[in-house]
Amino acid sequence: MGHGIVTGFDGSARSEAAVGWAAADAARQGEPLRIVHAWPWLGSAWSDGPAAAPHRGALEELEGLADRLRGTHPGLDVVTEAVADDPADALLARAAEHRLVVLGSRGLGGFAGLLVGSVGLAVAARSTTPVVLVRDGAPAAPAGAADRPEIVVGVAGESSAAVLEFAFAEAERRGARVRAVHGWEAVPFWTAAGWMPPQEDVELRGAELMDVLTKALAPVRAAHPGVEAVAETRTGGAAHALVAASAQADLVVVGRRQHRLGTRLGAVAHAAIHHCTAPVAVVPHD
Structure with a gap:
């Protein structure tokens, strides 16, 4: 079993909720957190076209999100990574090196996906590492309905x-x-x-x-x-x-x-x- 948590970020609210949940869990366990932003055309000629605008915005949000997480969880080891790859393939390639994969999920009607709607489904169905799917709006550090989670x-x-x-x-x-x-x-x-x-x-x-x-x-x-x-x-x-x-x-x-x-x-x-x-x-x- 690997060590630490890997999560995906695409600039959506669902992926941000997943990253927040993953950060809280990593901080609780004293483990590192890796946040991956995958974009098939990263670094190519496409990166200057209209299709790259969401990617550039997501990268800016990614850096800001990582800074906020370090402030919320002092001492948390956060690593960000931008890769030119299919999002599902990128996450699956890194899954075996980690204890847990955490991704955003729409629930009730489908998966959030990183750029495409099938990413969460593809990773959960193919990963040899456990995958946690987090709904948008889920608390980053759930307290449970009773005195114990x-x-x-x-x-x-x-x-x-x-x-x-x-x-x-x-x-x-x-x-x-x-x-x-x-x-x-x-x-x-x-x-x-x-x-x-x-x-x-x-x-x-x-x-x-x-x-x-x-x-x-x-x-x-x-x-x-x-x-x-x-x-x-x-x-x-x-x-x-x-x-x-x-x-x-x-x-x-x-x-x-x-x-x-x-x-x-x-x-x-x-x-x-x-x-x-x-x-x-x-x-x-x-």
Whole structure:
């Protein structure tokens, strides 16, 4: 695992929110922050044309933003970098050298993107390093809805080990608690009122899944004994359960399977990114 945080900036409010969140997290952990501005035509003949105006403005904002961050977080090591490259490729090339990638996200309808709307999606789907997507308006240093911040993590079988480790490690760093959620669909049956699940079956299946979830949490709880953790199962499916549980979360953690055909995110990750108001961490796993 690399060290420090890399984030992208394109002059938009969404990317500025992501940079602010990344700076607060880097300062909290005593890690360096690298801010990347990527522009395909940087340094070329295009840099003097009309298409370069947003790029020049973003560079000026980038330097001003870095100065403000150093003032807000004294001692924070901030490095800025402007590169002539596709934004997604530039960020992916630097991802492996860092612990975390942080990018802006529109949520509810798409990704902010750096110059193009697909950058956040492309990086989250292809990065071997966890990617956090931050919505515009998200606080740079969330305080949680209660006395302690909370991290919500979606749990889906044995493949969740790496996702759980990330969630518990982040909770340990932040002094947060973990809410581990498993969502499932109840099998309905037909009545005069329509399709309904038998209540006794729901309760039995819920108890069985809670036992499985508790066992899945045992190793990571043992590895992080100081982290308070709550386990819960919810009906309505994995995506619905995760979004519902995240209403007051400071960070939502979902998994993304690696080595799949293509570079697509799963349905649960998409639901979290589009519908959770909290920042969403997408964690790759085998």
